[in-house]
Amino acid sequence: MYEQVSHSLLNDILIGLDPKVGCEDLKHFYIRLGANFYAIHSLFHQLYGDRRDFRLQMHKLVEVMAKQYVSRSAELRKSDLAREQDHDWFLSQKLVGYALYCQEYAQSLNGMHSKLDYLQELGINLVHIMPILDGPKGRNDGGYAVRDFRKIDDKYGTLQDLDALSADMRKRDMLLVLDVVVNHTSDEHEWAKKAKKGNKKYQDYYYTYSDRKIPNLFEQTMPEVFPETAPGNFTWNEDMERWVMTVFNNFQWDLNYKNPAVFIEMLDIILFWANHGADVVRLDAVAFLWKKIGSTCQNEREAHLILQLMKDCCQVTAPGTLFIAEAIVAPLEIIKYFGEDAVNAKECEIAYNATFMALLWDAVATKRTILLNRGLRSLPTKLDRATWLNYVRCHDDIGLGFDDDDIRAAGYDPQAHRRFLVDYYTGAFPESTATGVAFGRNEKTGDARISGSLASLAGLETALLNNDEYAIDISIRTIILLHSMIASFGGIPLLYYGDSIGTLNDNTYIADENKHHDSRWVHRPTLDWDKAARRKEPGTVENRIFTAIQKLLAVRKQIPAFADLNNREIFDVSNPHLFTFLRFTSRGLHSRVLVIANFDISPQTLNLKELDAVNLFEHREAKDLYSGKSLSTRSGNLEIPPLGFYWLQL
Numbered sequence: 001m002y003e004q005v006s007h008s009l010l011n012d013i014l015i016g017l018d019p020k021v022g023c024e025d026l027k028h029f030y031i032r033l034g035a036n037f038y039a040i041h042s043l044f045h046q047l048y049g050d051r052r053d054f055r056l057q058m059h060k061l062v063e064v065m066a067k068q069y070v071s072r073s074a075e076l077r078k079s080d081l082a083r084e085q086d087h088d089w090f091l092s093q094k095l096v097g098y099a100l101y102c103q104e105y106a107q108s109l110n111g112m113h114s115k116l117d118y119l120q121e122l123g124i125n126l127v128h129i130m131p132i133l134d135g136p137k138g139r140n141d142g143g144y145a146v147r148d149f150r151k152i153d154d155k156y157g158t159l160q161d162l163d164a165l166s167a168d169m170r171k172r173d174m175l176l177v178l179d180v181v182v183n184h185t186s187d188e189h190e191w192a193k194k195a196k197k198g199n200k201k202y203q204d205y206y207y208t209y210s211d212r213k214i215p216n217l218f219e220q221t222m223p224e225v226f227p228e229t230a231p232g233n234f235t236w237n238e239d240m241e242r243w244v245m246t247v248f249n250n251f252q253w254d255l256n257y258k259n260p261a262v263f264i265e266m267l268d269i270i271l272f273w274a275n276h277g278a279d280v281v282r283l284d285a286v287a288f289l290w291k292k293i294g295s296t297c298q299n300e301r302e303a304h305l306i307l308q309l310m311k312d313c314c315q316v317t318a319p320g321t322l323f324i325a326e327a328i329v330a331p332l333e334i335i336k337y338f339g340e341d342a343v344n345a346k347e348c349e350i351a352y353n354a355t356f357m358a359l360l361w362d363a364v365a366t367k368r369t370i371l372l373n374r375g376l377r378s379l380p381t382k383l384d385r386a387t388w389l390n391y392v393r394c395h396d397d398i399g400l401g402f403d404d405d406d407i408r409a410a411g412y413d414p415q416a417h418r419r420f421l422v423d424y425y426t427g428a429f430p431e432s433t434a435t436g437v438a439f440g441r442n443e444k445t446g447d448a449r450i451s452g453s454l455a456s457l458a459g460l461e462t463a464l465l466n467n468d469e470y471a472i473d474i475s476i477r478t479i480i481l482l483h484s485m486i487a488s489f490g491g492i493p494l495l496y497y498g499d500s501i502g503t504l505n506d507n508t509y510i511a512d513e514n515k516h517h518d519s520r521w522v523h524r525p526t527l528d529w530d531k532a533a534r535r536k537e538p539g540t541v542e543n544r545i546f547t548a549i550q551k552l553l554a555v556r557k558q559i560p561a562f563a564d565l566n567n568r569e570i571f572d573v574s575n576p577h578l579f580t581f582l583r584f585t586s587r588g589l590h591s592r593v594l595v596i597a598n599f600d601i602s603p604q605t606l607n608l609k610e611l612d613a614v615n616l617f618e619h620r621e622a623k624d625l626y627s628g629k630s631l632s633t634r635s636g637n638l639e640i641p642p643l644g645f646y647w648l649q650l
Helices: 004-015 027-048 054-071 074-085 102-106 109-122 159-171 190-196 213-219 260-275 301-317 331-338 354-366 370-377 404-409 414-425 460-465 469-488 507-511 519-523 529-536 541-556 608-614
Strands: 097-100 126-129 148-152 175-181 184-186 234-237 242-245 252-254 280-284 322-326 350-352 387-391 437-439 449-451 492-496 568-571 578-584 592-598 604-607 621-624 630-632 637-640 645-649
Touching: 004 027, 004 054, 027 054, 027 074, 027 260, 027 301, 054 260, 054 301, 097 102, 102 109, 109 126, 109 159, 109 541, 126 280, 148 159, 148 260, 159 175, 175 260, 184 190, 213 234, 213 242, 242 252, 260 280, 260 301, 301 322, 301 331, 322 331, 331 350, 331 354, 354 370, 354 387, 354 414, 354 469, 370 404, 370 568, 387 469, 404 414, 414 449, 437 519, 449 519, 460 469, 469 492, 469 541, 469 592, 469 645, 492 541, 507 519, 529 541, 578 604, 592 637, 604 608, 637 645
Parallel strands: 097 126, 097 492, 126 175, 175 280, 280 322, 322 350, 350 387, 387 492
Antiparallel strands: 184 252, 234 242, 437 449, 568 578, 578 592, 592 645, 604 637, 621 630, 621 645
16 A cells, blocks of 8 residues: 555665665565555554654664565575465465474484474474573573573574574475564573663663552552462562563563564564574464553553564565464454454464363363353354464463353353363362373462373373273373364364373473473473384384374365365254364365264264254265265264264265
8 A cells, every 4th residue: 555654754764774785686575565564654653653763763674674585595585475376375284283392302403304204204294393592591481581582592403403404394395383482581681681780771671660669550450370480470670679570480571562672673583583494483472562551461452563563574574484373362362363353364374272272171071062162152253364273282281261151151160160170180080080280270269270291181191000991092082082173173283292192291390490390391291202113013002193193184184175264164963972063165075074073982973963954964975084984874863983083075
């Protein structure tokens, strides 16, 4: 869009652009900058237009975009052009993700090369390497307290090692996902060190106050993220004799995005990693980007403006790079991180479907799908050119952020039901075989979240300890059922390292002085490659899980209806143990696929007449795409095995 004020400023900026940023071909940069500049100017003005240095800051912003464009390799620019032409490329059913810790998975970035074969064998083509940037030893929140945003931590390797890995992955058609922690830094970051020495410029990079007056106003409405280990939201710093906002931990200082210099610095960092091969940048803790007295300081409108601005700027310099919103918030809030008042995603193209994950765990515990059905119907429809990351397990805890109204509609008391789920997954409920650990228990409210590996939460640890073949089978069926759901629901399935071989809890973290206070380390083990080798031994637990998931992913990639194009319809059926939905597309084979899942440990029957309204069964049989078997529908009923599922071609 042409608008005189913004484009007059753009002319001034381009005339004064530092000649050092020049290169022989800026054609595509200028085209994208012109197309996006009105939006960039408008957003920057909404955030910082009242500042006297607004024009100067705009100059700095464009200069950063130009310098990073010039630094972008010809190979990556070529990829940008290809992705612009095939703009829905990441909605394909062929994408499958995997999240891992570099050191725990492969010891180092160099060690990753030989381990990529394992991932490709499983069917993975998108790899999220958890935080690898330089951070203090111990006080780093699993890598999310960053000391240097442009340096790889020595224990993982070097920037050159990462460049070599990203090049290897491109040759294999594998996508690389890297983290940028946009909400905070370590208190040992250069900016924080300068702030501690009294440098006013860098104190303004954070929220710092000489007394408790302003912090107390914030605290009136701000919740506590880690009430057990980090109560409150401010920490007194003796060096600078000021209170500093520390929402997560006292060693993580929240960045102040009311300062445009902070935005420009962080955009520069995002583009830096895009230029080092990150196909997808995971933006951590985006819900917290804007702090406002009298609010929870989460999900503020300005946080969304910041993300829109980051996306528009990235589209100028590195348009092939996608954003993941790490926002584990209520369904009505998380959908906003794709963007509001739009058709296509305009903030982040990808977001975690934490609601689906938590609802799946509810269905496993209750053996019923009432809350699962209800909760998913409350999830708003996503935008076009946006997709979910669907996951069973991740590096984080499992929060029980269901909507209270949905819980009541499912027939439960919200507080009592959440208490039941925590008891169930920590093994306190009499009928449970789960061996999880409570995390973040709030003694004031009784709330808690859940830690534990997928296999241990599914009862496999207990079953193996008791040498109970029936219980082992139930646990393996549960693991496979959960993966069938994330593979078929709509979005990118994201597997967590170790889950495909049944990795159990690792309690050695209790003896580690840097980890014992955080129960999430129970599901962040060093991967046992001897155990992984047993995936090739028929009949072993590892083989049974790995081959089933491997087959799931291979079959998924052949089903166009599983591409994420807002092409899903959830059905109400009378059997409370079943979850049933239709995936459809207008083209190709398998254009309509009915997914049926049984969350009970007994066989369950679906009355096909309940699906007559949409004429699903016009024939006498349907083919299960996973097993390859044909199932008779003549009787009007279909039996689904215990903890079983069907992907039925109609």
